[in-house]
Amino acid sequence: EDQVTQSPEALRLQEGESSSLNCSYTVSGLRGLFWYRQDPGKGPEFLFTLYSAGEEKEKERLKATLTKKESFLHITAPKPEDSATYLCAVSGGSEKLVFGKGTKLTVNP
């Protein structure tokens, strides 16, 4: 059974304080690993797809990396508007996405 574990559950940063979120996964035949951002009361917003170990993608202050067992979402010099819950999901042998519980990020000014 595909599983995703995200850590930490919650993270508080000061504005400009860089950090990383972790997503550990077990899946039979990874087809894609997905990162989403979710604001309170909204649906998840797509950020990145990673397909193979060693792949990296960047978008503004965010960079996602992938190994055979985990993915990291690196946040460089975060701003208060980066505050949100970040969700990681995997696609394996079926069409559905299996999500982790998310990391709630708070960036204080």
Added chain:
Amino acid sequence: GAGVSQTPSNKVTEKGKYVELRCDPISGHTALYWYRQSLGQGPEFLIYFQGTGAADDSGLPNDRFFAVRPEGSVSTLKIQRTERGDSAVYLCASSPGRSSYNEQFFGPGTRLTVL
């Protein structure tokens, strides 16, 4: 362009009642998904449509839950004899094709509260 839309945004009902939740996917997207998200949890898969047919309904919790997509576009999630445990945010997502490799785009969700 327009994203995935869901109606209603909020639904409050009484235990035992029947509810319908609607999803309008992104135009041209053939794949459509329903997920359920409880407080503090990630979305949990319910059902997947490719065109008009339900290709995978393994996530539906029991036979009180049913979904249709008769014309391959709009989908309706139907819940019979609602229970308090059905309270959650119901999310719909769509994808251009087979989503194993493609990202899914989510709607804003319908918050269902069963009193």
